[in-house]
Amino acid sequence: MSQPKVAGMAMVGIEAEQGPPLSIPASYFLSAPVALLAAACLLVFQSDTILFSRWAPATMVLVHLGTLGFLAMVMMGALYQMVPVVAGAPVPWPRLAHLVHFALVGGLLALMWAMFTGDGFAYVLTASLMGVAFTLFLLPTIWALIIAPTKTDPVYGIRLAVVALVALVVLAFIMVVSRGLQIPIASWASIQLVHLTIAFTAWIGGLISAVSWQVLPMFYVTPDFSSFSKKAGLVLIASAIVLPLLALLAGAGPKWILVAALPGAFNAWLFHPIQAARVLRQRKRKRRDGSFRFWLAGLACGPLTFIAGLLAVVSDDPRWPILFGWLLLWGWAGLIVHGMLTRIVSFLVWFHRLSPLIGRVPVPAMRQLWPNKRVEVGLWLHLASVLLGSVAILVGHWLAVVAMGVSLGLAALWLGLHLLKVLMVRPPELPAGEGPGN
Secondary structure (H helix, E strand, O other), X not given: OOOOOOOOHHHHOOOHHHOOOOHHHHHHHHHHHHHHHHHHHHHHHOOOOOOOOOOOHHHHHHHHHHHHHHHHHHXXXXXXXXXXXXXXXXXXXOOHHHHHHHHHHHHHHHHHHHHHHOOHHXXXXXXXXXXXXXXXXXXXXXXXXHHOOOOOHHHHHHHHXXXXXXXXXXXXXXXXXXXXXXXOOOOHHHHHHHHHHHHHHHHHHHHHHHHHHHHHHHHHOOOOOOHHHHHHHHHHHHHHHHHXXXXXXXXXXXXXXXXXXXXXXXXXXXXXXXXXXXXXXXXXXXXXXXXXXHHHHHHHHHHHHHHHHHHHHHOOOOHHHHHHHHHHHHHHHHHHHHHHHHHXXXXXXXXXXXXXXXXXXXXXXXXXXXXXXXXXXXXXXXXXXXXXXXXXXXXXXXXXXXXXXXXXXXXXXXXXXHHHHHHOOOOOOOOOOOOOOX
């Protein structure tokens, strides 16, 4: 039986056969709030040492719970679904995604162990597991993007983001192996800085930009982004990869690497937020739901992230780099990713499980799966944690850090429980005597 086309789907011609089984993105999405809960527990139980230095083991673990455990987990799970839909080519060997997920979780656990203990074996184990995870993820994804028949700006943007992921993974592998085998690297600080700049501006920033060009018109009925904004965005995303790498290869120090990263930072936290806010203001539907407000809040955090980043560069105050990381991971990117989860997961569950039954049995509307009032509660919990976290970083008192952890934990629990609730929705039973193919 062919899948019906409804509003939103017809805009991109989605067919069930294009994407992977629902269980693949679902497993990644469900892991994300678990990582957030772990980060919340870390904040509560390490409140007297965490956040007072960006180099403290607990702080570095917190950062990687945000980058690998939350953001990368959701972004990789979403790419298994987005690449077939946006680029028109399915990711081959989709069942490998389960092994990728297992190795990614194991690699993150090994990395946390390594950062807390400094154990060389733990670093080697991290490199092995992460190497398996990203190799098995990147090879099929890159192949799908190479053979993709669709040639649009979102596809080019996703390609650049995946190239950025390759670059930052290679740099991370060098650093982890050198730690594990105790091989000194003279340019360690420069490699680490390039790894961070590409991760933040080209991988996270590039993917958010490219996906927004597709999903804002699709889900929020906005006008398309202007050709200029998309072409300029592609150039800036490419510069966020190429310029820092060239600076590293030329032997430049941290100062010039930061200069090389400026165009990518400008795109991620100023140019793209302004362009996205412009099309959101021009949308045809005036109703503002929770996921729409998630987008607005995340875009508003972009300029704040840019300012905090500048202060982290020019000031010796150790609080600014930590505030920059917090606003970047849980403010700007975190709000956008959280909001998109509320919309995408409902869409996927409705599409895979309920849409084939339209006209045969009553089925709930997509918006009923994750009611707007519950999305709004999640938004306020998320915003409260961003605010309390910013206060805790600036004040520096352990009680404020505990409040930060508790608020993050509540936001994570709310997100996790509702993800699970939506993913547990099952199709209603067909009338007696009517089979799936009738």
